[in-house]
Amino acid sequence: MIHAFFSTLQVAGYEIHLNRIEKVTEEGETVVGKIGISEVARGYYHAIGGKENIVEVDSCITRLRLTLKDASIVDEAACKRLGAAGLIKPNNKNVQIVVGTHAELIAEEIKKFK
């Protein structure tokens, strides 16, 4: 049984409280199904440091490909709660977040927040 309970989303103060998200499966699609692409994208936008930290947002079919000012501040736990299967950090300026096959849609939404 898939049980995802999404609690407070506080936009004011740019904080997201992903209280009580319980994901029985690892599927990013589950979280997208529960709260929608736009909310998932907003979550990633904050987890990667928002517009102060984002240099470029790109995607491949399964992952966000990000150029950041500082990749070390990425909130990996938040990404996992949003359904990311993993993070890859080739260096301090680049991060790939494996979000699943909605990657292109999520990237497009993140670009709107910038």
Place this chain on the structure above:
Amino acid sequence: MFGLFKKKSEDFLPVLKGKVVSIEEVPDVVFSQKMLGDGFAIEPENGIVVAPVDGVIAQIFPTNHAFGIVTDSGLEILVHIGIDTVDLKGQGFERFVEVDQKVKAGTPIIKFDLAFVRANAKSVMTPVVVTNKEKVKSMHVNYGVNPEIAATVEINN
């Protein structure tokens, strides 16, 4: 479609001519560590990528280097041509079909310039992954050169 008979398994054709190898050999942790699911990979001899199964094209990346196909039996399959090939920005890739098109196993989906991709991308190795893991009861892969069936997936219904 009455839905009375749900397929219990799907046979996957090799998406390319070449050698079927373990997905763990793919030089990209997303595939080799099965982050998105289990599957297999092909070391290609040619550049015509065919549908591995009957299904509907769910997505084709704008640069034509990867596509998703969904079967009636509910498997969601990703085919990713080469590694880091998104960086080629579509050069050397051409699509034959469109999203939402129904295709049969063996239908050509994408054509790519094997020599060009080999020279300009990280790898030409092409993984095929079932991305909805919960549907996969088991997967049996036939490794080696040009098997008739690359893999058989038993489906959880």
